[in-house]
Amino acid sequence: xxxxxxxxxxxxxxxxxxxxxxxxxxxxxxxxxxxxxxxxxxxxxxxxxxxxxxxxxxxxxxxxxxxxxxxxxxxxxxxxxxxxxxxxxxxxxxxxxxxxxxxxxxxxxxxxxxxxxxxxxxxxxxxxxxxxxxxxxxxxxxxxxxxxxxxxxxxxxxxxxxxxxxxxxxxxxxxxxxxxxxxxxxxxxxxxxxxxxxxxxxxxxxxxxxxxxxxxxxxxxxxxxxxxxxxxxxxxxxxxxxxxxxxxxxxxxxxxxxxxxxxxxxxxxxxxxxxxxxxxxxxxxxxxxxxxxxxxxxxxxxxxxxxxxxxxxxxxxxxxxxxxxxxxxxxxxxxxxxxxxxxxxxxxxxxxxxxxxxxxxxxxxxxxxxxxxxxxxxxxxxxxxxxxxxxxxxxxxxxxxxxxxxx
Amino acid sequence: xxxxxxxxxxxxxxxxxxxxxxxxxxxxxxxxxxxxxxxxxxxxxxxxxxxxxxxxxxxxxxxxxxxxxxxxxxxxxxxxxxxxxxxxxxxxxxxxxxxxxxxxxxxxxxxxxxxxxxxxxxxxxxxxxxxxxxxxxxxxxxxxxxxxxxxxxxxxxxxxxxxxxxxxxxxxxxxxxxxxxxxxxxxxxxxxxxxxxxxxxxxxxxxxxxxxxxxxxxxxxxxxxxxxxxxxxxxxxxxxxxxxxxxxxxxxxxxxxxxxxxxxxxxxxxxxxxxxxxxxxxxxxxxxxxxxxxxx
Numbered sequence: 001x002x003x004x005x006x007x008x009x010x011x012x013x014x015x016x017x018x019x020x021x022x023x024x025x026x027x028x029x030x031x032x033x034x035x036x037x038x039x040x041x042x043x044x045x046x047x048x049x050x051x052x053x054x055x056x057x058x059x060x061x062x063x064x065x066x067x068x069x070x071x072x073x074x075x076x077x078x079x080x081x082x083x084x085x086x087x088x089x090x091x092x093x094x095x096x097x098x099x100x101x102x103x104x105x106x107x108x109x110x111x112x113x114x115x116x117x118x119x120x121x122x123x124x125x126x127x128x129x130x131x132x133x134x135x136x137x138x139x140x141x142x143x144x145x146x147x148x149x150x151x152x153x154x155x156x157x158x159x160x161x162x163x164x165x166x167x168x169x170x171x172x173x174x175x176x177x178x179x180x181x182x183x184x185x186x187x188x189x190x191x192x193x194x195x196x197x198x199x200x201x202x203x204x205x206x207x208x209x210x211x212x213x214x215x216x217x218x219x220x221x222x223x224x225x226x227x228x229x230x231x232x233x234x235x236x237x238x239x240x241x242x243x244x245x246x247x248x249x250x251x252x253x254x255x256x257x258x259x260x261x262x263x264x265x266x267x268x269x270x271x272x273x274x275x276x277x278x279x280x281x282x283x284x285x286x287x288x289x290x291x292x293x294x295x296x297x298x299x300x301x302x303x304x305x306x307x308x309x310x311x312x313x314x315x316x317x318x319x320x321x322x323x324x325x326x327x328x329x330x331x332x333x334x335x336x337x338x339x340x341x342x343x344x345x346x347x348x349x350x351x352x353x354x355x356x357x358x359x360x361x362x363x364x365x366x367x368x369x370x371x372x373x374x375x376x377x378x379x380x381x382x383x384x385x386x387x388x389x390x391x392x393x394x395x396x397x398x399x400x401x402x403x404x405x406x407x
Numbered sequence: 408x409x410x411x412x413x414x415x416x417x418x419x420x421x422x423x424x425x426x427x428x429x430x431x432x433x434x435x436x437x438x439x440x441x442x443x444x445x446x447x448x449x450x451x452x453x454x455x456x457x458x459x460x461x462x463x464x465x466x467x468x469x470x471x472x473x474x475x476x477x478x479x480x481x482x483x484x485x486x487x488x489x490x491x492x493x494x495x496x497x498x499x500x501x502x503x504x505x506x507x508x509x510x511x512x513x514x515x516x517x518x519x520x521x522x523x524x525x526x527x528x529x530x531x532x533x534x535x536x537x538x539x540x541x542x543x544x545x546x547x548x549x550x551x552x553x554x555x556x557x558x559x560x561x562x563x564x565x566x567x568x569x570x571x572x573x574x575x576x577x578x579x580x581x582x583x584x585x586x587x588x589x590x591x592x593x594x595x596x597x598x599x600x601x602x603x604x605x606x607x608x609x610x611x612x613x614x615x616x617x618x619x620x621x622x623x624x625x626x627x628x629x630x631x632x633x634x635x636x637x638x639x640x641x642x643x644x645x646x647x648x649x650x651x652x653x654x655x656x657x658x659x660x661x662x663x664x665x666x667x668x669x670x671x672x673x674x675x676x677x678x679x680x681x682x683x684x685x686x687x688x689x690x691x692x693x694x695x696x697x698x699x700x701x702x703x
Contacts, residue, residue, distance in 0.1 A: 215658070216666075218658060221410070221662060238623075241524075241618045249544045251535075
């Protein structure tokens with residue numbers, strides 16, 4: 001008798017446990033965040049995840065979405081294979097409702113493809129490879145900028161900011177285009193060349209190099225002999241640093257140095273030193289120092305970041321990630337669910353002007369679900385600090401150009 | 408004409424870098440007959456050693472040689488004793504083991520640094536000397552000087568000292584050397600230690616030039632292997648001359664043809680040499696087979 005009672009009790013307990021489990025799952029929207037959290041890029045994967053977490057915390061504090069709390073589950077992926085495995089695992093084991101990412105474009109490509117097989121949304125905030133949205137994958141939406149935007153913004157800066165600062169017309173400017181030799185650097189340089197020539201700017205030459213090269217003196221000497229007004233380089237951190245050091249050593253003094261994508265972190269400051277960096281422009285993700293008018297909420301983001309992590313952001317990407325997550329949660333709210341078709345429909349309807357969000361973004365998706373209102377910004381190194389200087393309206397009050405043309 | 412001279416100087420300086428990395432690799436390859444894939448990682452450890460010496464002790468990169476080079480010698484001894492010696496006689500296993508070392512060293516450094524790129528400042532490294540239009544930095548000149556001194560020193564060490572003689576004896580014929588009373592295992596261990604110390608020296612001298620990352624050893628190792636085969640297995644002069652050839656070819660190809668193609672061009676030369684002279688430019692004909700012949 002007692003044994004039977006115990007058995008019933010156990011059954012009841014198990015049932016109860018199972019039911020709370022179900023109830024718990026229904027109360028939470030789980031979002032899988034695909035990024036490198038180990039390996040050489042872990043620093044940046046973590047940085048994106050911090051941005052996501054801040055947006056989620058903020059939203060959870062005001063009641064969550066659709067009456068449910070949001071929970072982030074990390075999926076560690078440093079290469080495409082790991083991206084596929086992470087998506088498989090997050091769907092089958094963690095039962096996530098949607099995905100967000102990605103620091104690495106190649107990972108985004110593989111992971112979003114896999115997510116599509118499970119019919120789960122893949123919301124990309126940071127991957128830049130242009131072809132990601134060209135695939136027409138129904139579950140893929142990119143709310144952040146793409147590589148084309150790097151080229152657009154770097155050329156806009158040359159024409160609208162640098163030419164006047166050098167007191168020249170665009171047609172009197174000579175630009176040297178340097179880029180690392182993978183598809184990333186090459187595709188951006190191709191667009192830069194086309195856009196510059198459309199504006200009448202003379203492209204004196206194009207140099208490509210391997211970002212792991214042991215020596216880049218040849219690249220500097222080739223650029224130096226054309227005597228350019230602007231030396232424009234698209235690459236990664238190691239080649240940025242080596243090129244800048246070599247330029248300094250070889251006495252290459254172009255009036256303007258503009259870097260694209262990288263070169264705006266402590267790593268470059270340590271390698272090159274504040275003196276030589278003074279006045280160098282970098283096209284990159286919007287930073288929290290942008291004016292409040294340009295990016296409403298950027299200052300609040302910085303304050304929340306400092307409070308949560310006890311330091312300043314390691315890289316600017318966290319602000320873009322934070323903004324991207326914020327927009328995702330709004331879209332899920334509007335769609336009433338994380339269902340791919342419903343989210344897509346809700347996203348397509350969104351129409352927010354530029355400067356609606358902390359990173360300065362607006363939202364308007366094109367027919368390939370690329371956000372057309374997600375521009376990069378340009379910083380200038382000033383006294384060892386990164387100061388946003390372009391577009392003009394992003395400039396904090398009192399900020400002005402320094403060391404342009406370079407002495 | 409100026410440009411020609413300038414590019415030649417760049418090539419010689421770059422050749423110094425390749426030669427320095429190849430020197431230790433060639434010693435290990437020539438004597439122990441181990442293809443040490445982890446050599447680049449030993450260079451990387453040397454670079455991080457310079458960083459540690461700077462950040463903990465405040466030492467200038469060039470002063471840290473005094474600490475880092477002996478430390479890498481010890482690392483070499485330990486690695487040989489614990490990993491490679493137990494696999495003695497199984498050369499393919501030894502190669503796999505050096506691959507494992509690549510992964511272990513890279514990941515340990517990665518775990519400690521989280522992949523953040525470090526720089527090692529040096530008060531003297533950034534200075535440039537101007538010779539007309541040609542500009543040369545102290546950091547690269549130091550490497551050229553170091554590789555020259557190290558090559559001469561290594562040559563004298565191998566020719567004049569008892570340990571050096573035993574290393575040469577072991578290289579020529581392990582069995583006969585053992586019969587003459589030479590402790591072959593100890594000789595191998597010392598050789599690996601010296602090779603690692605040379606990698607450490609390369610690492611320290613390269614540290615002020617590059618941004619440190621756990622995978623940076625891989626940037627030099629491909630060229631270093633080419634240098635070793637080009638110059639001749641086990642030949643000190645070969646490593647030196649091979650480094651110069653690769654460096655000069657790369658500089659000329661990079662400046663006059665296309666930086667994108669420079670590696671392809673020296674690999675073509677490398678292949679041509681391999682076809683015409685399989686033992687390399689300075690290697691003894693047949694030297695590339697000694698190690699394998701003996702293990703039959």
